[in-house]
Amino acid sequence: MKGKTKLLAPTQDRCDLCGRLIDPNTARYGAARDSSVIHNRDPQMDGKRLLIACDAEHMTTLWNQYQQRPYSEPELWAGKMQRVLRDHRRGLDQAAMERATGLTAEQITAAFLWNNARALAGTFRPPDPT
Numbered sequence: 001m002k003g004k005t006k007l008l009a010p011t012q013d014r015c016d017l018c019g020r021l022i023d024p025n026t027a028r029y030g031a032a033r034d035s036s037v038i039h040n041r042d043p044q045m046d047g048k049r050l051l052i053a054c055d056a057e058h059m060t061t062l063w064n065q066y067q068q069r070p071y072s073e074p075e076l077w078a079g080k081m082q083r084v085l086r087d088h089r090r091g092l093d094q095a096a097m098e099r100a101t102g103l104t105a106e107q108i109t110a111a112f113l114w115n116n117a118r119a120l121a122g123t124f125r126p127p128d129p130t
């Protein structure tokens with residue numbers, strides 16, 4: 001098989017840019033910094049978006065788009081707080097929030113200010129009470 005390209009079976013994944021089904025023979029995988037990404041359980045994965053594209057050109061376009069998006073640490077911190085609060089419906093006090101998120105009091109305050117600014121700008125909607 002030396003010198004031959006191994007053909008891989010199609011996947012069900014779609015290109016993050018154009019939506020075409022991914023052909024593993026031309027697919028490109030990548031990663032970009034994105035402060036809106038909060039991993040379900042692993043804080044080490046926060047702020048990192050995995051990308052998949054149908055080809056190198058679309059990966060370059062995707063990667064360039066994410067470079068244009070501002071990376072906001074308060075956004076990332078707000079996400080970390082929201083992940084913790086999923087398991088604490090009655091809330092946490094300041095010290096417990098700091099322990100659970102690994103954030104400082106100043107970072108928690110910055111996250112709240114970021115969240116409130118989003119709410120005032122109309123880009124945040126509270127969950128539907130129904």
Ligand SMILES: [Zn+2]
Nearest residue numbers: 015018054058
């Ligand atoms: Zn594509």
